[in-house]
Amino acid sequence: xxxxxxxxxxxxxxxxxxxxxxxxxxxxxxxxxxxxxxxxxxxxxxxxxxxxxxxxxxxxxxxxxxxxxxxxxxxxxxxxxxxxxxxxxxxxxxxxxxxxxxxxxxxxxxxxxxxxxxxxxxxxxxxxxxxxxxxxxxxxxxxxxxxxxxxxxxxxxxxxxxxxxxxxxxxxxxxxxxxxxxxxxxxxxxxxxxxxxxxxxxxxxxxxxxxxxxxxxxxxxxxxxxxxxxxxxxxxxxxxxxxxxxxxxxxxxxxxxxxxxxxxxxxxxxxxxxxxxxxxxxxxxxxxxxxxxxxxxxxxxxxxxxxxxxxxxxxxxxxxxxxxxxxxxxxxxxxxxxxxxxxxxxxxxxxxxxxxxxxxxxxxxxxxxxxx
Ligand SMILES: NC(=O)C1=CN([C@@H]2O[C@H](COP(=O)(O)OP(=O)(O)OC[C@H]3O[C@@H](n4cnc5c(N)ncnc54)[C@H](O)[C@@H]3O)[C@@H](O)[C@H]2O)C=CC1
Ligand SMILES: CC(C)CC(=O)C(=O)O
Ligand SMILES: [Mg+2]
Numbered sequence: 122x123x124x125x126x127x128x129x130x131x132x133x134x135x136x137x138x139x140x141x142x143x144x145x146x147x148x149x150x151x152x153x154x155x156x157x158x159x160x161x162x163x164x165x166x167x168x169x170x171x172x173x174x175x176x177x178x179x180x181x182x183x184x185x186x187x188x189x190x191x192x193x194x195x196x197x198x199x200x201x202x203x204x205x206x207x208x209x210x211x212x213x214x215x216x217x218x219x220x221x222x223x224x225x226x227x228x229x230x231x232x233x234x235x236x237x238x239x240x241x242x243x244x245x246x247x248x249x250x251x252x253x254x255x256x257x258x259x260x261x262x263x264x265x266x267x268x269x270x271x272x273x274x275x276x277x278x279x280x281x282x283x284x285x286x287x288x289x290x291x292x293x294x295x296x297x298x299x300x301x302x303x304x305x306x307x308x309x310x311x312x313x314x315x316x317x318x319x320x321x322x323x324x325x326x327x328x329x330x331x332x333x334x335x336x337x338x339x340x341x342x343x344x345x346x347x348x349x350x351x352x353x354x355x356x357x358x359x360x361x362x363x364x365x366x367x368x369x370x371x372x373x374x375x376x377x378x379x380x381x382x383x384x385x386x387x388x389x390x391x392x393x394x395x396x397x398x399x400x401x402x403x404x405x406x407x408x409x410x411x412x413x414x415x416x417x418x419x420x421x422x423x424x425x426x427x428x429x430x431x432x433x434x435x436x437x438x439x440x441x442x443x444x445x446x447x448x449x450x451x452x453x454x455x456x457x458x459x460x461x462x463x464x465x466x467x468x469x470x471x472x473x474x475x476x477x478x479x480x481x482x483x484x485x486x487x488x489x490x491x492x493x
Contacts, residue, residue, distance in 0.1 A: 122428055126159040129423070130190035130392075132167040132183065135213060136401025137411035137461075138196025141381075144413035144465025145194060145420040148439075150493045151472040152424065152432050163190065167220065168198025168213040168401070178216025184223055187392055192423050193224075195396035196416065201403050222262050225390025228291045229261040230298075230422075231370045231383060231398055235353070238444050239378035239453060245350065253353040253376050256302065258295035259366025261387055263287045264317070266363050283317045283362065288324040292360060294388070296332040299358040307338040309345040309361040309369065321362065342369070349373055370398050379452050381412025384419035386426065393426050395419040409460035412450040414440055417468055439471030446485065463489045 131146060133139035146162060153160045165183040172178050178198070187193050198213040220226075235253040243250060260283075268280030299306040308325045310318035322339060329337050340348065342365045348355065349369060353376050361369065374380040380399045387394040397415030405411045421436040443449070448467045451458035459467070470488035 122431075124157045124159070125427060125429070126161070127191040127427060128161050128163065128189065130183075130186045130193045131162050131164040132187075132193060132195040133164065134168040134196040134198040134401060135170055135200050136197060136403040136406045138168070138198065138401050140196075140406075140409070140411050140461050141397060141413040141416035142194065142196035144461060144468070145416040147465050147469045147493050148417050148436055148472055149194075149420050149423075151469040152429075152436065154493065155435070155473055156429075156432055158429070158432075167195070167216050169200035169203060171216060172211055172213065176211070178211060178213050179219050179223075184220065187220065187224060187394075190392055192426060193392055193394040194420060194423060195394055197397065197399060197401040199401040199403070218266060220394070221387065222267065224387075224392055224394060225262065226387035226394055227260060227262045227287065227389040228294045229259040229366065229385055229387045230294075231257040231259060231366070231373075231385045232418075233257065233370070233373040233376055233383060235376045236378055236382070236441075236444050238447070242453065243375075243378060245375065249351070250353060250376055253356075255353070255356040255373070256298055256358050257366055257370050257373065258291060258298065258358060258360045259370060260287065260291045260362050261366075262363075262389070264363035281315070281317050281364075283320055285320065285324055288321055289328060292325050292328040295358050295360040296328060296335055299335045300332055303357045304334050305336050305338070305357040307340055307345070307356055307359050309340050309342050309359055309365055311342050311365075312339070313341060317362070325360070345369060346372060350375070374398065379412055380415070381450065381452060382414050382418070384415050384417075384422055386419070386422040388426075393423075395423040395426070409462060410451050410458075411461045412452060413461050413465045414443070414468075417465065435472055435475075436468075439468045442471050443468050448485070448489070459489065466491045466493075469493050 133142040165186045203209050203212045233255050235250045240247045265281040310321045312318040312322045374383045383398040421433045424433040467488040470491040
């Protein structure tokens with residue numbers, strides 16, 4: 122792959138979103154410095170900050186910038202002033218859902234890796250978790266989050282609907298991923314109760330006929346939630362609908378060590394979007410304690426999307442180096458922790474110099490204070 126010029130729309134959002142997004146941009150700048158690519162960043166408002174500025178959580182100007190970009194890098198959105206006000210007519214989350222729908226981002230891919238160096242502090246038993254590595258395919262533009270909603274004084278409803286086509290398109294992507302991995306796919310649903318889940322099973326059984334090399338398992342979501350903690354190594358590719366995938370992936374982050382470690386890629390019909398799976402963690406805003414790794418690994422997924430496999434590997438190696446040397450935010454290392462900015466700088470320095478440059482203490486200190 123030669124030198125590339127790419128336009129990236131950046132939506133930092135609310136809470137810790139801008140802090141973690143900043144570190145991901147820092148790492149992308151280190152990649153462009155080392156490999157010569159031109160990344161042009163176009164930063165726009167989305168979420169509560171956009172409501173404050175314009176009244177709209179997804180202003181037209183932001184959506185246009187996303188349509189025009191080669192990729193979108195997002196932080197996180199959400200603010201307690203809306204979470205604690207059930208009657209609010211406009212909400213930050215509406216902006217995110219509208220963005221996903223407008224870009225046709227029907228597949229959200231969330232890789233989960235148990236990091237060996239973090240298992241010492243894990244609340245889970247080492248022998249259960251060691252080596253766990255899975256890919257969650259969450260359907261992202263259908264289901265209960267997008268169905269008709271309604272409210273009377275004393276009742277409320279959220280409709281869950283899925284079409285055959287919505288299931289088929291995400292299922293094909295999940296089966297392709299399973300074919301390229303260990304050849305195992307688990308469909309998670311609630312087909313004993315939900316009509317939508319029965320349609321999911323029917324469609325997935327049909328799609329499976331085209332992928333004879335893939336072994337398919339079916340699990341009810343309540344059981345899957347338990348199996349994820351009890352026996353996570355049984356999973357390779359997990360395919361599921363929108364809300365189940367949202368919930369199970371937060372749960373799966375315990376296998377990795379923190380919600381601040383899990384990245385995601387959302388792909389579909391138009392520009393792809395890359396964001397950590399976590400939210401705006403408002404309690405941490407401005408404290409420098411948010412883990413930027415989920416955001417940085419989302420940037421690595423963005424590089425893969427551009428076909429820059431080597432560059433993505435350099436970022437992942439740099440993250441691995443930070444984890445191995447315990448250059449971590451406080452939720453992962455209470456005794457001796459680093460700030461969001463230091464972790465990002467260290468990883469950016471590893472990207473620039475090569476991960477192997479850093480094991481010596483003096484280099485670590487230079488890395489922690491590198492500003493790109
Ligand atoms: N994609 C998005 O922008 C999302 C937005 N949200 C919004 O975020 C706001 C807060 O929601 P919560 O339920 O509190 O979820 P959250 O994901 O923001 O935080 C939950 C907990 O996870 C941990 N955590 C999250 N990110 C972390 C990081 N980078 N480093 C270290 N620890 C981290 C913290 O312990 C935190 O209390 C809400 O307004 C919600 O709607 C929630 C999820 C996704
Ligand atoms: C607004 C929510 C649907 C966001 C969320 O929790 C997620 O995408 O993980
Ligand atoms: Mg979520």
